[in-house]
Amino acid sequence: MMTMKKIESACIIDDDPIFIYGTKRMMNEVNFCNQILVFNNGQDAIDGLNEITTRGEDLPEVIFLDLNMPIMNGWEFLEDFVKIPNHNREKVVIYIISSSIDPRDLERIKDYEVVNNYILKPVSPEDLEKVLQNFG
Amino acid sequence: MKTLTTNFLIKDSPMAVAIFDTQMCFISHSDIWSIKFGQGRQTLQGKSLYDIAPNTPKTLRQIHVDCLAGASNSNNGQKFIHPDGTVQWLKWKMKPWRDEEDRIGGLIMVQEDITEEKLKEELLLKAKSVARIGGWEVDMTSNKVYWTQITREIHEVPEDYEPNLEEGINFYKEGWHRNEITRLVTEAMTQGTPWDTELIIITATGREVWVRAKGEAETINGKCVRIYGTFQDIDEKKRMQLEYQTVSDRLAIATHAAKIGIWDYDIVHNNLVWDDNMYKLYGIKPSDFGGVVEAWEAAVHPDDKERSQKGVEMAIAGVQEFNAEFRVIWPNGEIRYIKAESTVRRDTNGNPVRMVGANWDITEDKRAEKKLKNLLDITSEQNNSLLNFAHIVSHNLRSHSSNLSMLSGFLSQEEDENERKNLLDMLGNATESLNETVLHLNEVVQVKTGAIDKMKSVNLLDTISGVQKNLALLLKEKEVTVKVKVAKEMTVNAIPAYLDSILLNLFTNSIKYSSPKRPPVISVKAENEEDGKLVVTFSDNGLGIDLERHGKKLFGMYKTFHKHKDAKGIGLFITKNQMEAMNGQIEVTSAVGVGTNFRLYFQQT
CATH class of the missing domain: 3.30.450.20 (PAS domain)
Known part of the structure; x- marks a missing residue:
C-alpha cells in the first residue's frame, strides 16, 4: 500500500447504525483518519459542527453525508452547513453517500458546489482509498 | 274710338x-x-x-x-x-x-x-313608370274596365287589351290569392271598405308576379257605381323580403336549436333588445326585464361585472370587439357560464351606434373542462406517487441489501468470537428491517389498489369510539384528554378499514409526539360543508411540525421529523394514500410547540 497523507478528522452523518458500524470498521482497516465524528441526522451534525466552531477548533476535513435522514435530511444540512462561520469551512470536502439511484438526486447534487462527489452504498475500502488519494 | x-x-x-x-x-x-x-x-x-x-x-x-x-x-x-x-x-x-x-x-x-306643367306631368308619368304603378277603374254600370299603360305592362297584355272585372280578377293566382282579392273587392262594394294588399298575379305570359293592389269603391245612394285604384309591381322587393324572411326564419330555428341568444343594443338611445333565447339563458321572463343594459349588468356575476363592463366599453371605444366569457346568476341562485361574441356597428363618421351580439351557455363545457382538469391532476399526482414509489423501492430495499452484503462480508473475515456475535446480531436486525420494509411497501400497494366499490356509509362517531376503545390503555397511561364533537347521526362515505387505520394513526401520532411540557389534549370535530363534503378536524397540543421546513415531505414515505424510537415515517404516507383512495383529502396546519391540526375531507353520504 502506498503511503498517503492521513486525515486528522472525518465525520459520518447517517441514521443507519449498521452503515456507521461498517464505515468505521473500514476506515480503521485502511487507516483513514485519526478521529471519527458521528451524527445521526443533519440537525445533530449542524449543532455539533457549530459547537466545534465555538470552541475555536477546525471542522473535520472530510464529511460523509447521507441524504435520507429524519429531522434534517442531507439537502437541508447542506443549506445550513455553508452558513457555519468557521475559518476552515471552505476546505472541508463533502461526499454524499446514499443508496439512492434516483436520477433526480444525482442531478440535484450538481447544484451544490460544496459537494465533492457521490458514493453509492455500500461503501467499499476501495472507495475510501480513492478519497484518501484525492485528499493527498 | x-x-x-x-x-x-x-x-x-x-x-x-x-x-x-x-x-x-x-x-x-x-x-x-x-x-x-x-x-x-x-x-x-x-x-x-x-x-x-x-x-x-x-x-x-x-x-x-x-x-x-x-x-x-x-x-x-x-x-x-x-x-x-x-x-x-x-x-x-x-x-x-x-x-x-x-x-x-x-x-x-x-x-x-x-312648359312647367308639361314637365311636371312628364315627371309624374316617369315616376309611375319607374315605380311600376298603374291605375285602373271599373265602371259598374257598364262593367267596362279601364287599365293604364303600366297596369297593362304589369299584366303583360297588349296595349289594346280591354278586360272586364271578372277577367281582371282571374289574373290573380288561383287559390288563396284569387279568393282574397274577390273577398276584398266584394267587401269594398258592399261595405265601402278600401283595400291595400299584396298578392300574386299570373301574367298573360304565365309569369308569377307579386303586386300591391289598392282600391276603393264609389257609391251613390248606396249603390256602387265605380271602383278604382292603383296597381304596383312589387315583385322584386317582395321576393327579397320573402327571401330575407326565409333566411331569418332559418336563423331563428338555428339559434333556437343551438340555444343561442341574440341581443341588439342601441348605443345612442341606451336601449337593449333581447330575443326569447336570451331570456332563457339568463333564466328570466321578458316581463322581469326593463330592456335596458343595466338589467344585463344586474344579472352578471359580481366578480365578472367590472371586466364585462370594461369589455363592452372597450368595444364601443373601438379598442377591441367584446368577445368574452362571464358568469350570470339566475334568480334561483344558479350560476351559469355565458360565452359572448359581438360586433359594434358605426355610422359613416365612425361613431358607434349599435352593438349586436350572441350569447350562449357554456356551463356544461366548463364543467367538463373542470372535470378533465381534475382527472389530469389526479393522473399527474398518481404518476408522481408512482415515481416516488419506485424511488422508495430502490432506495429502501437497496439500503438494506447493501447493509446485508457489507455485514456478510465482514462476517466471512471476522475471527473474533465476540465481534462475530455482534455482526450476527446486526445481520438479524438488517434482515428484520428488510422484512418490515417489504411489509410497508405491500401495505402501500394495497392502498393504491384499494377498490372504490368497497366504500360504504360509515357512522363517524361509532368509528371514533371504536378507535378510542382500542387505544384505551395507552390514552390512560399518557393521561390524554380526548374531546369529541361529532353529531351522532353523521356518516361518511368511506372504506371502514381505512377510516379505522387513519384515525388510529392520527391518535397514535398525537400520543407519540405529545409535548412533555403539558398534559396531552386531542380534539376531534366534524362539520358538513356546502359542497357535499364532510370535514373532520383532528387537533392536538403536541410538539408540532415545522411546516416551512417539512411541509412538502410531511406525507412522504420514510419521512420523520422527531427524534422518537418508533418514528418510521410510514404512517402519514399511508394515511394520505388511504384518504385519496376514498376520494378524500388531508390537509395539515401546525406550529412548533403549539400543536398540529389535521383536516380530513370526506364525501358525505
Missing part, C-alpha cells in the same frame, strides 16, 4: 293675346304677353314678333304664314326643342283678321307657355 276700346280691352286681357299686321309686327297686345313673351318690355307695338322672339321655331313661323293666307290653327300643347337645348311647350290659338274690305289685315293670336 272703336280701335281704342279694342286696344284697351286687349291690354287688360287675363291671357297672352296679341294682334299682328301682315308683317307679323305687333299692332296691339295684352300686358301678359309682354310679361310672358316680351322680355319684360312695356310695349311691343310696331316691333316684329321674330325680333322679340328670335327663337320662334320654323314650324311655328310656317303656321303663321299659313294663317296669314287664311287658315286657322290651334294646338293644346306642342313641344319645341330650341337650338340651345331648352325645352318649351306652347299652347296656342290663332286666326287671321280682316278689314272692312274683307282683306286679311294680320293675325290675332292667343298663346300660353305650358
Whole structure:
C-alpha cells in the first residue's frame, strides 16, 4: 500500500447504525483518519459542527453525508452547513453517500458546489482509498 | 274710338293675346304677353314678333304664314326643342283678321307657355313608370274596365287589351290569392271598405308576379257605381323580403336549436333588445326585464361585472370587439357560464351606434373542462406517487441489501468470537428491517389498489369510539384528554378499514409526539360543508411540525421529523394514500410547540 497523507478528522452523518458500524470498521482497516465524528441526522451534525466552531477548533476535513435522514435530511444540512462561520469551512470536502439511484438526486447534487462527489452504498475500502488519494 | 276700346280691352286681357299686321309686327297686345313673351318690355307695338322672339321655331313661323293666307290653327300643347337645348311647350290659338274690305289685315293670336306643367306631368308619368304603378277603374254600370299603360305592362297584355272585372280578377293566382282579392273587392262594394294588399298575379305570359293592389269603391245612394285604384309591381322587393324572411326564419330555428341568444343594443338611445333565447339563458321572463343594459349588468356575476363592463366599453371605444366569457346568476341562485361574441356597428363618421351580439351557455363545457382538469391532476399526482414509489423501492430495499452484503462480508473475515456475535446480531436486525420494509411497501400497494366499490356509509362517531376503545390503555397511561364533537347521526362515505387505520394513526401520532411540557389534549370535530363534503378536524397540543421546513415531505414515505424510537415515517404516507383512495383529502396546519391540526375531507353520504 502506498503511503498517503492521513486525515486528522472525518465525520459520518447517517441514521443507519449498521452503515456507521461498517464505515468505521473500514476506515480503521485502511487507516483513514485519526478521529471519527458521528451524527445521526443533519440537525445533530449542524449543532455539533457549530459547537466545534465555538470552541475555536477546525471542522473535520472530510464529511460523509447521507441524504435520507429524519429531522434534517442531507439537502437541508447542506443549506445550513455553508452558513457555519468557521475559518476552515471552505476546505472541508463533502461526499454524499446514499443508496439512492434516483436520477433526480444525482442531478440535484450538481447544484451544490460544496459537494465533492457521490458514493453509492455500500461503501467499499476501495472507495475510501480513492478519497484518501484525492485528499493527498 | 272703336280701335281704342279694342286696344284697351286687349291690354287688360287675363291671357297672352296679341294682334299682328301682315308683317307679323305687333299692332296691339295684352300686358301678359309682354310679361310672358316680351322680355319684360312695356310695349311691343310696331316691333316684329321674330325680333322679340328670335327663337320662334320654323314650324311655328310656317303656321303663321299659313294663317296669314287664311287658315286657322290651334294646338293644346306642342313641344319645341330650341337650338340651345331648352325645352318649351306652347299652347296656342290663332286666326287671321280682316278689314272692312274683307282683306286679311294680320293675325290675332292667343298663346300660353305650358312648359312647367308639361314637365311636371312628364315627371309624374316617369315616376309611375319607374315605380311600376298603374291605375285602373271599373265602371259598374257598364262593367267596362279601364287599365293604364303600366297596369297593362304589369299584366303583360297588349296595349289594346280591354278586360272586364271578372277577367281582371282571374289574373290573380288561383287559390288563396284569387279568393282574397274577390273577398276584398266584394267587401269594398258592399261595405265601402278600401283595400291595400299584396298578392300574386299570373301574367298573360304565365309569369308569377307579386303586386300591391289598392282600391276603393264609389257609391251613390248606396249603390256602387265605380271602383278604382292603383296597381304596383312589387315583385322584386317582395321576393327579397320573402327571401330575407326565409333566411331569418332559418336563423331563428338555428339559434333556437343551438340555444343561442341574440341581443341588439342601441348605443345612442341606451336601449337593449333581447330575443326569447336570451331570456332563457339568463333564466328570466321578458316581463322581469326593463330592456335596458343595466338589467344585463344586474344579472352578471359580481366578480365578472367590472371586466364585462370594461369589455363592452372597450368595444364601443373601438379598442377591441367584446368577445368574452362571464358568469350570470339566475334568480334561483344558479350560476351559469355565458360565452359572448359581438360586433359594434358605426355610422359613416365612425361613431358607434349599435352593438349586436350572441350569447350562449357554456356551463356544461366548463364543467367538463373542470372535470378533465381534475382527472389530469389526479393522473399527474398518481404518476408522481408512482415515481416516488419506485424511488422508495430502490432506495429502501437497496439500503438494506447493501447493509446485508457489507455485514456478510465482514462476517466471512471476522475471527473474533465476540465481534462475530455482534455482526450476527446486526445481520438479524438488517434482515428484520428488510422484512418490515417489504411489509410497508405491500401495505402501500394495497392502498393504491384499494377498490372504490368497497366504500360504504360509515357512522363517524361509532368509528371514533371504536378507535378510542382500542387505544384505551395507552390514552390512560399518557393521561390524554380526548374531546369529541361529532353529531351522532353523521356518516361518511368511506372504506371502514381505512377510516379505522387513519384515525388510529392520527391518535397514535398525537400520543407519540405529545409535548412533555403539558398534559396531552386531542380534539376531534366534524362539520358538513356546502359542497357535499364532510370535514373532520383532528387537533392536538403536541410538539408540532415545522411546516416551512417539512411541509412538502410531511406525507412522504420514510419521512420523520422527531427524534422518537418508533418514528418510521410510514404512517402519514399511508394515511394520505388511504384518504385519496376514498376520494378524500388531508390537509395539515401546525406550529412548533403549539400543536398540529389535521383536516380530513370526506364525501358525505
